[in-house]
Amino acid sequence: MLARPQTRPPEELHVFRNSAVRIGLLAGGGLSLAFSGWIYLANRVPVFDRISVERNLAAAAIMGVLAFIPVLSFCREPASLLISSLISWSMLTITYWVLSMFFSALREWYSPLEVFMLGAVLYLIAATVSWIGRCIWKARSAHFEHPHHRAS
Numbered sequence: 001m002l003a004r005p006q007t008r009p010p011e012e013l014h015v016f017r018n019s020a021v022r023i024g025l026l027a028g029g030g031l032s033l034a035f036s037g038w039i040y041l042a043n044r045v046p047v048f049d050r051i052s053v054e055r056n057l058a059a060a061a062i063m064g065v066l067a068f069i070p071v072l073s074f075c076r077e078p079a080s081l082l083i084s085s086l087i088s089w090s091m092l093t094i095t096y097w098v099l100s101m102f103f104s105a106l107r108e109w110y111s112p113l114e115v116f117m118l119g120a121v122l123y124l125i126a127a128t129v130s131w132i133g134r135c136i137w138k139a140r141s142a143h144f145e146h147p148h149h150r151a152s
Helices: 011-017 019-044 052-073 078-102 105-109 112-145
Strands: none
Touching: 019 052, 019 078, 052 078, 052 112, 078 105, 078 112
């Protein structure tokens, strides 16, 4: 029987073995596509001008769900949550920056730095809450496993 040759992926691709990076890239790609579609529909398709409030609510809901993916994926792993969410939000910020070159009104609302900081602060709060919850969980489990703990 012939042995299969062991193939090793290139060293550059080892970063994709980390699930936080993969989830961040997928969520960031989804956020970027959703935001690009939103801007395109709002500015280039006049049919949606009559229902602009509904269009904006639907787009914001889609982006909210996509932005929540890293939080749901890593709610018990604060470091992975922070890595994943900052990767995804960085991709959205780059998309915002590129689109603001073509749609000048975007820069009047927020600068790309303001967009990045808005998401980064929210994700830092989520990672902090996750970290505090993990600390409490570990402290409680250590308390109940202590040998001198008497059951009430």
